Amino acid sequence: MKLTHSLGLSLLLSALPYRVTTAHHAFSPVYDGSKTVTIVGTLTDFRLVNPHAMMTVDVVDKAGKHVAWTVEMPGLLSLTRHGWTPRTVTVGDRLTISGNPTHTGSARVAFKRIVLPNGKEMLDPGEDTDNAIEQQRRERARQRQQK
Amino acid sequence: MPYVKQQIFIAAIGILMIGCGQTSEPAARAGSAPRPDFSGMWSDPPAAAVDDFCFMTCTDEGVSKLEALLDDPANDNRPYQELSREAVRYQRDEVIRPRLNPETSKAFPIDPADDPGFLRCEPWGFARQIFAPHQLDVRQSDDRIAMRYAEWDGRRTIYLDDRRAPGSQPATPMGFSVGRFEGDALVVETSAVTANLLGIFPAWFKHGDQLRAVERYTRTAGGNRLEMTVTIEDPVSLRQPLRFRKAWAWAPGEQIFPYTSCEPPTEFKKGGSRP
Numbered sequence: 001m002k003l004t005h006s007l008g009l010s011l012l013l014s015a016l017p018y019r020v021t022t023a024h025h026a027f028s029p030v031y032d033g034s035k036t037v038t039i040v041g042t043l044t045d046f047r048l049v050n051p052h053a054m055m056t057v058d059v060v061d062k063a064g065k066h067v068a069w070t071v072e073m074p075g076l077l078s079l080t081r082h083g084w085t086p087r088t089v090t091v092g093d094r095l096t097i098s099g100n101p102t103h104t105g106s107a108r109v110a111f112k113r114i115v116l117p118n119g120k121e122m123l124d125p126g127e128d129t130d131n132a133i134e135q136q137r138r139e140r141a142r143q144r145q146q147k
Numbered sequence: 148m149p150y151v152k153q154q155i156f157i158a159a160i161g162i163l164m165i166g167c168g169q170t171s172e173p174a175a176r177a178g179s180a181p182r183p184d185f186s187g188m189w190s191d192p193p194a195a196a197v198d199d200f201c202f203m204t205c206t207d208e209g210v211s212k213l214e215a216l217l218d219d220p221a222n223d224n225r226p227y228q229e230l231s232r233e234a235v236r237y238q239r240d241e242v243i244r245p246r247l248n249p250e251t252s253k254a255f256p257i258d259p260a261d262d263p264g265f266l267r268c269e270p271w272g273f274a275r276q277i278f279a280p281h282q283l284d285v286r287q288s289d290d291r292i293a294m295r296y297a298e299w300d301g302r303r304t305i306y307l308d309d310r311r312a313p314g315s316q317p318a319t320p321m322g323f324s325v326g327r328f329e330g331d332a333l334v335v336e337t338s339a340v341t342a343n344l345l346g347i348f349p350a351w352f353k354h355g356d357q358l359r360a361v362e363r364y365t366r367t368a369g370g371n372r373l374e375m376t377v378t379i380e381d382p383v384s385l386r387q388p389l390r391f392r393k394a395w396a397w398a399p400g401e402q403i404f405p406y407t408s409c410e411p412p413t414e415f416k417k418g419g420s421r422p
Contacts, residue, residue, distance in 0.1 A: 026265035026348070029258075029415035049408035051298075076404045077281045077297040081190070103416050132194035133227045141223040 030072075031100040031110040038098045039069055039109065048086050050075040057095060059107075071097055073111040074125055082125040093117050099124075183331050185364060186287045188402070189373045189395035191280055200231055203347040204278040204391045209238030239350050243389065247352060251384040255352045257344065260417040264299070268409035272320040272343035274354055276301040277362065277377060279347075282403050283395055292326060292333070300406040305335050312339055318356050335362040345379065346391070355383025371397040 027033065041059035055071035073079065089095065094117055099109040114122045123131075192198040197205075200213050213234035216222050222230060244252055263269035271279065282297035292305040305326040312323040322340035326333055337360045345354040358381040365374050373395040380388045 026259045026262050026412075026415075029260035029265065029417065030412055047408065050404055050406040051409050075406075077406075080404070081281075081401070102414060104414055106414060108414075129194045129199060130228060133196050133199055136194075136196065137217060137227045137230075140217060141220075144218070144220065145223070 027100075027110060030102055030108075032103050033100050035101055036098055036112065037101045037109055038096065040094070040096045041069060043089055043091055043093045043095055044068070045091065046086070046089050048076050048079065048084065050077055053079055053084075055089070055095075055097075055111075057097065067107050070108045071099065071111050072108065078125050082122075082128060084122070088122070089114075089116065182328050183333065183366065184287055185285045185292065185333060185366065185373065187285060188398050188400075189283045189285065190398035190401045192372065192394055192396040196227060196231070198394060200234060201393055202280050204350075204393050206238055206242050206389070206391055208242040209234055210392075212237045235349060243346075243350055243352075246385055246387040246389050248384055248386050251352050256349050257351050257353065258417050259348050260415050262344070262348070265415075266411060268411055270299040270320070271301060273303070273322045273337060273340045274343060274345035274358060274360070274379065275347055275351070276303070276321065277360075277375070278391070278393055282398065282401050283373075284403055295403060297403045297406070300403065305333075318342075322358075322360075331365055333362075333364040335364070336360070337362070342383070345381070345384065352384055354379075354381045354385075357382050358384075373397075 039057060039059050041057040043055060044058050045054070045056040047054045052075050053073040055073065057069045057071060059067050059069050061067055096115040097109065097111065097113070099112040102108045112124045112127060116122065191202065196217060197210055197213065200210065213231065216225075216230040216233060217227075239256060244255060247255055259265065264271055270276075276296055276299065279296045279298035279301065284295040286293040286295075290306065290308040292307065293302065294305065295302050301321070303321045303324060305324040307326050309327075310325060312325070316323050316339045318339045318341045320341050320343060322337045324335050324337040326335040328334070338358070340354075340356065340358045340360075342354060342356045342358075344351050345358070346352065358379060360377055360379045362375055362377045366372065367374055374392070375394070376390060376392045378388050378390045379385070
């Protein structure tokens with residue numbers, strides 16, 4: 001199974017139990033926000049729906065066994081605001097997906113970022129927002145320090 | 148001539164009907180300033196700290212706490228999410244909890260694993276739906292306003308024709324709402340709401356069926372922003388009224404998509420993480 005635990009990201013996220021403002025769909029009962037896993041596999045299904053979009057990805061483990069991973073994503077109403085369309089990914093695409101694993105360690109992950117076959121990276125809309133606000137916070141601090 | 152008499156009669160009836168139409172117009176509107184118009188599609192505001200903090204809902208005190216944290220030079224190296232969580236904890240423990248009745252306070256905040264929306268795909272009730280993020284479609288006519296929320300495809304009607312909730316009005320998840328205009332503001336009073344959850348994780352609790360809410364909507368920023376404040380009273384859960392706020396941005400290019408693919412969880416654990 002080409003499943004790796006990305007340690008660096010895990011350490012970063014351990015300080016961020018979850019993103020407060022996007023936890024309105026009961027994230028924490030299912031997923032462990034303090035850990036991150038990365039899977040690499042082939043897309044077999046993509047449903048851009050509400051309340052959560054879903055991917056199914058065929059991941060081959062070290063023993064050569066095929067495991068169907070479920071990738072849970074924000075809903076259509078949120079993803080479309082961040083550039084997602086039904087054609088962003090296509091069945092057969094080779095994808096690298098990082099996200100939070102379940103508490104039970106089942107083959108399921110809450111999407112945080114995805115690398116498409118063309119190398120383009122798509123982030124969870126919440127992370128996009130975080131990055132923008134964090135930049136604003138730094139700028140606010142910089143301007144204060146210059147006064 | 149009979150034909151001429153007939154035409155005069157028809158003309159007279161027409162004039163009378165026009166006159167009746169004018170006199171039947173609500174007195175409050177005759178000669179008054181035009182009503183503010185809230186029609187159109189609204190959605191999440193652009194990324195900014197306070198709006199993100201209020202993404203679902205917030206209190207004035209919580210926002211002040213966040214601003215103070217952001218303005219404190221001692222926090223210059225603390226990431227926004229850390230500051231946001233500190234403000235959320237303050238809002239939860241210093242603003243909301245002291246206003247809760249003891250029974251409600253004991254169970255506050257509710258475990259997200261107990262959310263009926265999560266467990267059974269049960270649509271949100273009024274006291275959560277009004278804080279729903281993402282798209283909000285507003286259709287305004289003379290006698291009513293229809294609001295449609297993207298989350299759960301929640302819908303409600305706000306009556307503008309001075310009607311009162313009938314005494315026998317059964318409580319419903321979205322309640323019974325009447326509205327009026329005060330200057331540039333739309334003021335909405337809601338009652339007859341079924342006991343349900345109030346607020347959105349991580350600051351939520353159970354409310355009773357005596358809940359009453361007064362929402363106040365205004366357009367700001369040149370009309371491109373929709374601001375809401377809501378004051379909620381509920382003898383079952385609250386010892387003092389609670390006031391929340393939220394904002395949307397003008398989003399004419401957005402749309403509401405079907406909300407039909409909710410699936411109950413296949414695995415979960417109780418006692419999820421807290422801010």
